[in-house]
Amino acid sequence: MRESLFIKKNLSRWKQYQEEPTDDPDEMAERFVSVLDDLSYAKTFYSFSKVTRYINGLAAGIYQRIYQHRKEDVGRFQLFFRYELPLLFRKYHRLLLFTLCFFLLFCIIGAFSSAHDETFVRGVLGDEYVNMTERNIANNDPFGVYKGGNPLLMFLWIAKNNIQVSFLCFVGGIFLGVGTLYLLIRNGVMLGVFQYIFFSHGLGIKSILVIWIHGTLEISSIVIAGCAGIMLGNSLLFPGTRPRLDSLRKGAKDGIKIMVTLMPILTVAAFLEGFVTRYTEMPLLLSILILLVSLTFILGYFIFYPIYLHRKGYSLSTTGKVIIPFTRSKQQP
Known part of the structure; x- marks a missing residue:
């Protein structure tokens, strides 16, 4: 025409x-x-x-x-946690999967090395910690380390340490991602060695029911912080069509959003470790319930809910704004 x-x-x-x-x-x-x-x-x-x-x-x-003319049914705070953050994670799901696999690989390496070299365990965790753990196991109190000290002071110290480790995982990405990968390797190996000690003494299932009461949120947060750090490194290494500095700013902005979200999760993990994990003989059903709630939250909010929003047509604009799919309203009678 x-x-x-x-x-x-x-x-x-x-x-x-x-x-x-x-x-x-x-x-x-x-x-x-x-x-x-x-x-x-x-x-x-x-x-x-x-x-x-x-x-x-x-x-x-x-x-x-x-x-x-579209009615805004959520405030800025709700909009961020209900749509913006999940959609941000949907954007980086592949990178999160890579980070998780990378971390688990070195967990396995840590456990495998421990099984074939007795000195490796002490080299990673230190003689003092290993000796204390073995004494606790011999005294039929393998998780006694969680019972010592004032719960409040323990909670505050653990929260500070968890936040510091996660923050370093993120900031390490500025060194082209090398710093982040190093911390993921270090923490992955330590976790593998730590779990091996209990599995080698026939306490594997018991350790999961006790340690992972707080470990589910804590370790998941470290992996997510590692993902944020690699995002930061990628924005510097692979800017795409953006100027490198603009790409770095965008990666830092996305990473900071993720880190802000991890703060309350790490605080809850520290609370569980300081006040709950010390009850190592708690009822089995209660322990399983806490584990399932923590795991359901991590998988639901960071994996399945973002996929659900994406399939419903929600997305993020290039400026990071939430694009809500338009749905026709029904005619009023």
Whole structure:
């Protein structure tokens, strides 16, 4: 179709949309779809024409009107945790999977090395800690280390240490990701060695039921912080079409959002370690319940919920704003 004929055929409708705006959601949706069809056709056959720019502006106007009249049912705080953060994780799910696999690899390496070299355990955890753990096992109190000290002081110290380790995992990404990978290796090996001690004494299941009461949130947070650190390193190494400094700023901004979210999770993990894990003989069902709640939260919020939002059509714009899919409202009787 010739451009003049295309304009003549649709001009009256375009002017109507422009001069007679509507507040009816269904009508706005129909107009928006219609204008998008026109825009698609114009871009295909008249890419550099003024009419293409005109239709694009018309579509943008209808789009803004749709979201201007859309009721905002959540505040900024809710918007961040309900949509923005989960969608951010959806964007980096592959990187999170890589971080998890990398961490687990060195957990396995730590356990394997411990099984084939007795000195490796002491080299990683230190003689003092290993001797104390072996004394506790001999005294039928293998997890006695969690019972000592004032619970409040223990909680505060652990919270500080957990936050510090996670923060270093993130900041280490500025060194092209090397610092983050080093800390993931170190913590992964330590975890593998630590678990091996109890499995080698036939206390593997018991250690999971006790240690992972707090360990589920704590270790998950370290892995997530590692993902944030690698994001930071990738933004510097692979800026794509952005200037390197802008890419670094974007990576740092996304990483900081993740780190802010980890603070309360690490605090809860420290609370569990300081006040709950010390009850090593708690009922089995209670221990399993705490483990399942922690694991369900981690998998639900960071894995499955982001996938759900993505499939529903929610997404993030290039500026990090949440794009909420438009749904037509039902006609009122």
